[in-house]
Amino acid sequence: MDGSASHEGESGGIDRVRGKGRGGNFLAIDRAAWERLWEVETGNRLNLVTAYIVLLAGTGSDHQLSKWSAKACEQHTGMGKPRAKVAIDDLIEHGFVAHTDRSTKLYPQYRLQPIPLDSDPIFLPVALVTGIETEASMLRRVRETGDALLLRMLVDLYGLVQLDATFGVPISSLSQTPPEAYPARKVFEIGIHSVWALRLVGGSKSAGDDWAGYHRSKSRRKDGAWEDFWARVAMLEKIGAIWYEAWIFDSEESDAEPLFPVDPAALYHQGEGDDVYHLTRTMLDAAANLSEERSNLLERYGIDMLVTLAQHRRAPAIRGVARMRIEADTPGRRLSYYKRRTQIEIYEAGYTQIALDALRGEFSRPMNTATPQ
Template sequence: MVDAENQTGAHQRGKGTGGLFFAVDRQLWPQLWTLETANRLNFVTAFLVLLAGTGSDHQLTKWSAKACEEHVGMGKPRSMRAIEELVQHGIIARTENSTRMRPQYRFHPLDRDADPIFLPVQLVTGLKQETPVLRRVRETGDALLLRMLIDLYGLVETDATYGVPITALRLNPPAHHPARKLFEAGANTVWAMELGSQQSAQGEWATVHRVNEAKPEDAWAPFWERIALLTKMGALWFEPWIFDGDALDAEPLMPVDPSFHYAVRETDRIAGLTRLAHEASAELAGERTYFLDRAEGDILLPLPGHHRAPEIRGVARLRVEPDTPGHRIAYARRMRLIEGYSEAFDVLRNDAANGRLDRPLRIMSPDTYDL
């Protein structure tokens, strides 16, 4: 393994099998929050930094106090103390080649079949010239903020959204403005919807961030404060997606961009997709422009006439994502969805422009597209 702090070879740590990511044992993760330590935030941060320095085996690392100081701003005395605690608790062990000047540590072998939590190395090292997210979290002094961040990574689903399940965390549509049927045109119906700002969460993962207050309405306050802080520091964001219904187990149809009217980049495929849906809806409306006037600022979506009411929700996503095989598969599926819907809206728009309204929107399965 190449020394990650002095990489000079052509092969750099993290560039091999699996890409720039490291893996946390899902069973070990909650244990780190129960072990005795002088400083929980330093203890867990040091664990993540050293683990980020492992190679594709997720086991051997030469990252030590120097890496903690360089990447997350933890001074060597605090770093060395936290690392020593990791050794004492048996989380890591010094290898036979480890020396005081050139330490080397070994983690327990990772069981890849046990569904580990995959994290991007850039969480520790940063993106380009940006301050690493892990350093920003440590600067808050809130250990539970770090736990929330890694818990969120552990929840990510490898479907086309590559986000946190909406059952666990989501951005809801406004209660006063659910998806509404705007009009019917032949074999299709056009729906209008708007993304709201109210967030919802549920599940066991969130309970650790709640407090036992005399007033139940205050119990969630620390949770939402941490969500807001992760969003403010750029670690978390909500991507608008249209789902095929209002149930929490509804299927994701496609991502949308509510600001598509103002998108300036020709390569913004999501804005382009949203614009195509709007243009197809406008063609279906024809001379009935008053329908469009009633939905100014809304996202318009044509669907086959038999389709139930869709719903728009914000999917919680982590800004820095691990370059895992699962991530690549999810990204490819996402691109196939965008390609499929773009083609379908284009066909529908042309049909409507030629006066043909008898053909319903037809979406090919995302897996039939080769990108």
């Protein structure tokens, strides 16, 4: 289980509330409870689920005790107190939360059901509820659409995030795909190197796996299931909940390994940028140095990523990885960013060496992509 959640309470541990101890910047939702939220009877599903997430955001490191109530629902999501009280009463009736012994009408306090120690919860950032600086919270924006299934889709996407270097949604579930007319093309070979042209511009998006099947099944129109599905994905993009980051993968398979991220902006200008920008520029320069037509190569393949790999490797692929705009700062996220930084450093050093070797007419040294031990 990712995260630092403890599960004290009935067993005699110390009750903790948000703001005391090492409370998190993230909240955890038990997947079984998440599914049940969508099955119990309620007059307003969107308010019910929204209130539950707000109460969870008010917990401390045990993810159980919360002093947030109807007032917090109003403050962070725009749900009026009367509607929030109805939603919380529904949560109590169905056993999701209960008043603690310390709870009063003026100062309510709730205990949420503990998360089983062997479970795999969904982690959400508290900022999803509270917002960032002066921005309206993402939870408020979703509620303003009036679409409960949009909230379901958003949280489900958080539940799909994998702890590899992408810290994104699996490409088999949701991703940007290259244009069918421009698959990976081998530009040339020299020495031990192959240079591939990969294009993401002009592509589309693909989705699959169980989560896409679930959301398509909720459409009221059998002939418009995919239309409704993509409309919700587009809405999440419009409100800024998800975005796509270009990554080079070691193949076009749905379970391909991510190699490193690239920055499309590096194709159009040279200048200042972050580590991904510098890696991309270094990769392009390495390909140009390997080419006998150095001055024309980048111009001829202006909107393609020119990726150099050893000749024994299969054709790579480029995909846009779906990423969450606001991320849950869990230990798993920190580990993923360490992997990401390491892979960027490895490939930038490798492409720098290839470029320098090419200037000396040396084309027999392969890039070392092994992770340092």
